[in-house]
Amino acid sequence: MARDKAGNWQSWYDISIPLAEERYRTHLDDLETRERKARERRAAAGLPVRSAQEKQAAMDRLTAEVRAHKLAEVRREQALTQRQVAVSMGVSAPRVSAIEHGELDRAEVATLRAYVEALGGRLRVVADFGDAEYTVA
Template sequence: MKGFTRWADMRGPIIERIGEEEFEAGKEELQARARGHRLAEIRRRQGMTQAQLAELMGVTKSRVSQIERGQASTHEVLARYVAALGGQLHLVADFGEEQLKVG
């Protein structure tokens, strides 16, 4: 397509400019923010406020806000958030042809 740059053509120069470590850190931050945004969408679809979810989790509303901004995303924190919404968080080790549920 004309007028568009392929990601494959951009990735190399970006990594050369900022370095692999900073690139990966930026990618992880974006993924955490996207995950938090999606969790907030699920909470809203369930008709729950941040304050209500915080009460169920036993944390402050500010903590729920941090989770939904991707600033708090350890396995334990995410598991508590998901459980408060009635879900389950699964941790799976993926070895290609073999998977192992580890949490």
């Protein structure tokens, strides 16, 4: 890193920080332009154009399905049927199927706890704040 003989960094900051900020703004503008062009191409091709919120919602649904699939794998590894788990939980087999197909957002914590306990596990609920996590239940 460049600095003067007295150890002052001011000239480096005066030159480098504005340059970095300009490059970052250019990068963001380029991203926005690419995203806009991609949306235009999709629209021209008759394909659906999704907003950032719609894309995030789709990713959240996919994540829920993947997590739920793992629960179903645990059930199968233990040679349990959905009906057996449902009886243990006190719910219907279609409810167990719904849980295993990613409908976790609509499931209450008590229902998920019963499902996990029916498989011999223990449910933990964690609040994640990015820089800190807290076990809630």
